[in-house]
Amino acid sequence: xxxxxxxxxxxxxxxxxxxxxxxxxxxxxxxxxxxxxxxxxxxxxxxxxxxxxxxxxxxxxxxxxxxxxxxxxxxxxxxxxxxxxxxxxxxxxxxxxxxxxxxxxxxxxxxxxxx
Numbered sequence: 001x002x003x004x005x006x007x008x009x010x011x012x013x014x015x016x017x018x019x020x021x022x023x024x025x026x027x028x029x030x031x032x033x034x035x036x037x038x039x040x041x042x043x044x045x046x047x048x049x050x051x052x053x054x055x056x057x058x059x060x061x062x063x064x065x066x067x068x069x070x071x072x073x074x075x076x077x078x079x080x081x082x083x084x085x086x087x088x089x090x091x092x093x094x095x096x097x098x099x100x101x102x103x104x105x106x107x108x109x110x111x112x113x114x115x
Contacts, residue, residue: 004036007047007073047077055087059103060095067103071110081111 005013020028040050051074058067074084084107092100 001032001036003040004032007036007040007077008069009072009076012069012072048074048079051077051079052083052087055084055103056091056095059088059091059099062099062102064102064106068106068110071107075111084111 001013016028040047045053051070054070055067055074058064058070071084075081079087088100088103088107091103
């Protein structure tokens with residue numbers, strides 16, 4: 001839970017846990033234990049590198065809601081706006097121009113909110 005809070009913010013995690021239902025409780029436990037406890041806590045990559053990988057994957061798969069959340073996380077993990085721009089540009093080549101176009105729209109919204 002400590003890594004999840006550090007990457008996503010206390011406010012985000014508090015909202016997620018407050019919105020937890022009996023139906024979603026097991027899922028919240030799963031992502032906390034596996035995504036944050038196992039994968040994000042591994043020593044092989046630092047959090048900046050993990051953010052680059054996550055942003056690229058979310059752009060490629062069109063997971064827009066998660067992309068907005070992880071753009072904020074990328075800033076907390078030390079990526080600059082310039083580096084985020086480069087990740088999206090790189091994604092245009094491998095994931096397609098429409099995917100990058102949407103990612104830039106979302107990034108403009110998210111990053112202007114955080115400015």
